[in-house]
Amino acid sequence: MLVVSAHAGDFVWRAGGAIALAASRGQRVTVLCLSFGERGESAKAWREGRKLDEIKAIRRDEAASAAAVLGAAIEFCDAGDYPLRESDELTDRIVRCFRQARPAVVLTHTLADPYNGDHPAAARMALQARVLAQAAGYDSPGEPIGAPPVFLFEPHQPEMCGFTPQVLLDISEVFDLKRRAMECLPAQQHMWDYYTDLARRRGTQLQRNAGPNLGLPHDTVAEAFMRVYPQVTRVLA
Ligand SMILES: [Zn+2]
Secondary structure, three states: OEEEEOOOOHHHHHHHHHHHHHHHOOOOOEEEEOOOOOOOOOHHHHHOOOOHHHHHHHHHHHHHHHHHHHOOEEEEOOOOOOOOOOOHHHHHHHHHHHHHHOOOOEEEOOOOOOOOOHHHHHHHHHHHHHHHHHOOOOOOOOOOOOOOOEEEEOOOOHHHHOOOOOEEEEOHHHHHHHHHHHOOOHHHOHHHHHHHHHHHHHHHHHHHHHOOOOOOOOOOOEEEEEEOOOOOOOOOO
């Protein structure tokens, strides 16, 4: 699994369960963190009067701790945020990561987010890099990759980003890891309960879509995703 995250916290809030679930099943998970979210998602540290380099170091340490809890390897590009600038160089860096990690599954942001231009920028570069990494003639180390499916994780304001859940992933068995990973990010403490509540709501939807609507209590928690490419299957299920 390869997770392309614009900022230091994104992969934790939006895909921490998917990551922990894959890792707990012995799959190799790599998080590629394009920036530390140092300017746009570190308001608390700025308010405390900290300097840019200090904030980047704090966010890097937090993200590394969260990735370790989830069982993922993490790489940092330090490409800057607000704005995260799309460039051939950064896209090439992502291509290299694709060819090295050779993911069977790719997770990244939605292609629309009117609240945060860095998220779609990360998604565009991730999708472009995936296609370039498939091309035999693209000059980058390693062999061309196949066509791993891409799942877009849930943005903070889903209705505003054209996000409709297409896939509901049951993360109940690893939710304690996701919560612990979220608690590695005190710079964004206001998100912990928000994403715990969201997991409960998505879990309720999962149950409704999985069986009869009996209204019975349950403790299922879930994460929602959209797909970019068609599901490939021999069996409709
Ligand atoms: Zn972000």
